[in-house]
Amino acid sequence: MTHLPHLIIDLGLILAAAGLITLIFKRLKQPLVLGYIIAGLLVGPHFDLLPTVIETENITIWAEIGVIFLLFSLGLEFSFKKLVKVGGASSIMALFEVVIMLVLGYLTGKLLGWSTMDSIFLGGILSISSTTIIIRAFDELGVKTQRFAGLVFGILIVEDLVAILLLVLLSTLAVSQQFAGTEMLQAVLKLAFFLVVWFLGGIFLIPTFLRKASKLMNDETLLIVSLALCLLMVILAAQVGFSPALGAFIMGSILAETTKAEKIEHLVASVKDLFGAIFFVSVGMLINPSIILTYAGPIVIITLVTIIGKVVSITGGGLVAGQGVKTSVKSGMSVSQIGEFSFIIATLGLTLNVTSEFLYPVAVAVSAITTFTTPYMIKLSDPLSNTIEKILPSRWRASLNEYSSGAQTIATTSDWQLVLKGYVINLVVYSVLIIAMVLLSAQFLDPFMTNLIGHDQLADVATATVTLLGMAPFLWALALHHPQKEAQGRIWANRNYRSLILVMEFSKIAISIMFITFLLDRFFSIQVAIVAGLVIIAAMIIFSRRIQQFYTRIENRFMSNLNAREINEAEKRHHTLTPWNVHLTSFEVQPESAVVGRTLAELQIREKFGINVAVIERGKRTIMPPTRQEHIFPGDKLYVFGFEEQVEAFRVFIESPSPDSAPDEAKEEIKLQKMVVSKGSPLLHKTILESGVREKTKGLIVGIEKNGKRILNPDSGLSFENGDIVWIVGSPWRIKQLEATRDGEIAS
Template identity: 25%
Template structure:
């Protein structure tokens, strides 16, 4: 009954705090942490002991990492292995050494220096990945690098837990313990591999055949907690086992159904984890030692950010990405609280160092969502610092930033920015069609591997003019920004348009709401994934019902016209052109907006000579929300007009650079 009362207090308090946070635009994670601070034993004392909440919070961490493993895949993990082992290893080692030296000098306590280094080396997997997921940045370069480093940190917790008793003089033999752990780990990984390969597919097939949601959910829970229990029994962490369980299921065809059924439970229990972390903050201690606590919080954040920046830069990534990752991983992690308990039990940490550590660690977690939100702007400002170009562009091998030697100069080519699935498919299509292309990619490992395969790929940040110059951006015919990170797509769109005013620029975005911003920044076309996905889905559904193809195409044209209405501004209703365009496939309808200050403004349609010189007819104008149908040659164009033209596709493509050039001269 006491547990139920505690949970009721926690959830009622959380509802109120989250409502307030939502009004003032504070991330929910911060709200959960504040709820813990208020209700915990060091706050209002509504919860006298946090043990009951901590047990459920541990379930939340397990479910969080299980869901992340489901959304990840073994192939993705192998792809970022360099970041995991080299990046994660360097970050942990350098942080331990630097903190060890600083704490020994600052506190004059050699006994606490090394343990403090071990604790501070860890970042918060739960908070970082949750925040990146909410911001849809987990697939971005900074998200993938952060994930790789965090995975190494989670694995590094195990040898740390073995090493700490040795510092207290209670471990009989570190080498013997490591040997036993290594043997257990090898056995567990072999067992998991065999289960995933031979046993798990059969079990899931049998369970799915019953069509019982309850049985499927229970099976997923058994797999999640079963693997977590096995790894925990062998001395590994519960969280690592949960991630491995999700990773195993991610390779099956049932991963999406499993994720859908686990999400509500994950969100509920994960919120309890953040609340339990907030309960560790001793508010009275913080107020009594505010200058010292703030100094440690800021100092540790700066130190960790600098170490991560150096590590990411050493891996060859651009300075902007290094700064971004440094800010993402600048906090102390949840596993540090677990290790601190081990340190306290072995009397390695004592005195004021324990509440001080808990105070600045919790505060660093609270500030994490804000740091991640500010990271793009800070990284952008840092990229304009007066530093050597080699640092700003990344320490990749020089050959990575040059096209293959001996190749003819690129002209009328496609520049593909980003070599994920979209970029790869576009490159494959261009190659099979004989269209020249060049690729810009920011992952040095991908660049190295693809260059060995003969791909015309260069390394660099495509928002940098020098990188764009390497792929002859001014001589390109089309540029495609295929990245998934919205902030990077916006920056690159601005840079490409500034470097090549007349190039045809196509940008990818996930949501239709992003499209108007990209159009305003200079994109000629924006492909929203949610709109195009919906079109492909209903087209396939209607095909199954034997709806005539011409009717489906007409419906596609109408949906696209309605969907893109907010992207390119008011348009001519497309359905009246559908039949004509279907019968005349070489013809096209296109709209151009007359910008303020453009030399086109105040000119008559006849003076432009579009029909005489280019064979293109102006069929309509949209002015002040009203249509002007079939305007005559004496009609003067005004700033803000949308001019709709009709003509052969090849002719419209010819006037497009002309229109861009006129706008650029404005």
Template identity: 25%
Template sequence: MSGELKLIVEMVTVLGAATAGGFIANRLRQPVLLGYLIGGIAVGPAGFGLVALEGDIQVLAEVGVALLLFALGVEFSLKDLLRMKTIALGGGTLQILSTILLGGGLAYFTGAVNSLPQAIFLGAVLSLSSTAVVLKSLIERNEVQTAFGQVMLAILIVQDLGLGVMLAVLPALSQPADMIGIAVVEALLKAALFLGAAIMAGKWVIPRIVRIIVLTANQELFLLTILVICLGIAIFTYWLGLGIAMGSFVAGLMISNVEYADHALDRVLPMRDVFATLFFASIGLLIDPGFLLENAVTLIGLVAIAMLGKGAIVTAIVYGFRYPLKTALTVGLGINQIGEFSFVLAGVAKSQNLFSDQLYGLTVGTTAATLLLAPFLLKSTPFLIRQLSELTWLNTLLRVSPEPQLVGAVADDLQNHIVVAGYGRVGQTLVRMLYFQGHSIIVIDNSEAAFTTLREQGIPYLFGDAASEVVLERANLKQAKSMAITLPDPMATRLAVNRALSIAPELDVTVRAHVNEEIESLYQLGANEVVQPEFEAALEMGAHMLLKIGDTPQAVQQTVNRYRSGRYRDILPAKADYWGWADLDTVISGLEHHWYYLTDDFPLVGQTLAQTNIRRLTGATVMAVERKRQVYRYPTGEMPMEAGDRILIVGNREELQAFEKLIVVPSDPL
């Protein structure tokens, strides 16, 4: 078989195996990257032996690395980095250095590596997390705008930026021991000179070239120009001794400043995906499952050290930056995996003869294992935190937020004010509206960007967690006339409603729901009004259309009011599993709750929920009633209590104790 035909056959074989593996991984709800690795294993020397990682396949894999890092550079967001600069630059940098110190130190002192350069390189590999896996999980759960979501992304951005520095400096560690210092200084000087030249070229040269090509209105020329810039700069940095990956990343940063950056990324992404798939599958060609099984104990230990150690480091750093412990734990559990770009670093270490085949195999296996575990851990984080909160000694810590910082002249005896919890897009619009109407406002948020904006506007502001009892008490809720909760985190929203009403039971609370399933639960927790933005947008569009086609304003307003007063029930999409247990567990996650069994001697039996007056007497909320194996979620006040019912009560410990005194009999735990 000729060399050209052999390349085509091997390329199709690898891509076909990666496609099949990616499809299976997707159907199993795992990252497709793991499918690519498994596909590579299947056709590699450890599998059917159809392809060997050598020659042209390796070259194509290098192109995949270049395009992968080029796209990363284009997508790099300096704006997002500066918006949370304290936790991003301070916390992110500290996380990288601490992980290198811990991971590399353990490896060196346990004999896993025999030199400090190897230890530093291994620590750098462990320090990177998977931006793709974390971002995908946050988007799926609608948590990108949450406090912990923003902190995760801020640290990940710094990791991406740190990757460029590592690619420039770490290869110098392959020099002889007496030359490492000189090599590192030389690499830093080369990188500094190259970055200086790149900044100038990115400001004056690259934009002009791209504009000239854009004027031709030829898409092929535009794509070719972008590829030449990317690969040309990559080859130049390789010639300087800084590596192809470093040049590709910087090329992406240069293009990101051009007004056509999004279009360039759009054109490059399909090619990037193809060649990046080849790269990840080529790593699979190197993985030997037999070797990993022989070293299973070592591999499990490395995975545990990597995830637990990194998770502990991140948690401690985020908590040290005055974020609530719950947020810190969520971030620590969210980014404790090893990322896809660690493969790039491990490959550099192997090419520099810093990693032996055994160490490289263990590193790749550890990375793949943490990526496999990451989605499960991200999904189970709320459950894990809820279980941790059951521990008496930790429960207090999880409720503690840093002492709220008050901005603006606010008297301790402030009365008749409006509390707005959450200063995202919805919160900002609401605050502007209330401010221009002359109302007294206090905003609660833990965003640094919000802190700066509100300070400039002179609006009183509490820096802290809106679900914290300490912060809510500082907001003088008992003297407030209303509260609006616009938090992006569903769990924090439920906690804020529950705790605000436990402090001020008569408070008028308006809350934003994130998904359909939250509407009834928030009403049940005591909110006076629950607003679902998507439904409200639909109602406004429908009202506009009805007016245009001739309906009277009065009729249109009656229609809209009917849907609102009915809590959107008439326009909720039909959903067979809407009343399922899984959804109920999600709704009450993070809230203290207990099931109680009603017997004939209970004073509640024979009364309707409205007649029992449970909420007014105890502050607790009835979230569900189980009767004859049927569960009624969010029962109405007309529902009678019968002997044999099991009722789910939500409230803090004092409220649950008050409920138990009301019923006078011991509880029957679930």
């Protein structure tokens, strides 16, 4: 009789149980994740009525692979650019929730008499909501297009990154077994350093590689290459001391910026589903029903803490972020559950042997209960938010509305903000790249050169030379590049700020010299390193143009790769029927266009240009195909079909202004900026009407902060006092010119 390995028997048992239970859960319209967990409970060692998995160690390895692919898929949906776009409101709400739930989880554990490590891990488990469950609930309830749903998606994106940070911090804490501030800070800095290096290096190299190899790749090879990249990053993350899950997440987020992201996500889905099912089944196998019965009281308490704590923390964060009562409450009611990352954090505690056996099944039980309550919480959010708004005192309601309006309206993009932001980003990015090159040089290049040349001193010179050549464009960018040249020029025009600009410029050069010294000091004496640093900076100034050209090519390649997905999506809107060389192209109708207000029959587009208007998109309405009596309105998107020459002729026509419109004045940059009324200001003790701000700045005063009180759209009779902060929508250089005017001088 042929011997069948236990692993195959166990795998068959797991998948059979998972398939059967999930069919039942699909019929009951319940989350499949819970079905997998119950399947694991049925085939686990604590349930005797069905066959039991024999070699749990092998299943644990498969489950670890499941975590890797689960995090890889989350990374593909994540994208660092999405994190930048979610805005301050979602970030504030997510951080509010994470901090409050960490504290509540820890305090709950201590009140239940649990150990410090159990309480800390409980806080981590409760702090992250379930992306999968929330998205599924939003789909089923049809609320994805509502405003609060956009905020919730932003919160989930921020939470994903926080969860990765928590995995690193909890691993560090588990090893040290104490709150070592220095070690925790080192762990955070180390994580930030490698995140920047991996992201910058990955975006520069991987999209280029995929683009060059695209002609050789079919679905099979793309899947293999993607999984290989994922596992290579897993190995790299493990080599530098991070969890394998972090490496998978990072590679997923890098691939999310490529043009192949959707294709990879589709191809990996089956692999993720298979190993993800094994992971969640393994979660269920660790559940001991007797422990759940023993800890029924704590499970109920923790469930209530989870639901109430998340609702209150997200709602509070939303109010602080100026999102209003209704939006904040609806957001809070939507994220009142724990899920995938909570299981991973609980698994981490068990793997490191720092948490008690009961914590894992307790976390799974709380997740199951909160998963079932999620749809009902979302349904209740609307009536609850309406009730809260009704019972709030009118004074509180007015204050919240005023604060919300001010928080969402008043923002500034001053020149100093632009310059300082550019300065900090440049300093961080180029410093990380240079330090990474120095470390790689010492770790790999120097031993290679020593073996190749055989003479230690010559090997040191060769290593230093090669490393400096690689660092040159980034040293030049750090020392001499000005990312916000125009804003810096406007600040330089004010003599009062020139000394600060000079300090910033010299500090950049000093930091560059320090990095050169840091490299050369590893091979030569400190005196030689300092002198060489000064000589290299001088050479960089002399050969600045050539280095700049090389740096520009690097920067253009990086930005091209970073924006490739958006560019590709834009190009998809320009469809081509290759054999006939005709295109389907979209045009958005501007308010001043000559076509506004006229029907298709009046415009005679087909007769004049030989093209057809196939579709008109008007807001949420799609008119397909439009009749000849259909009017064209501002904001309409017209999809036209024709040859390239015909489409270009129509482009000129649709972009031409109406003959009835007045000629445009010379355009100026318009921004919302602030100026402070000082003792020497020409605005002091004058009313808005008397000040002539409208004429001098070609702008409009939209807000004033007076003695800490915000006045939106102030009356023209309001007087300016010393210390008032004035918010003006107008020409930035005119506003700066007015602010620089003192003692009644007239701005020219």
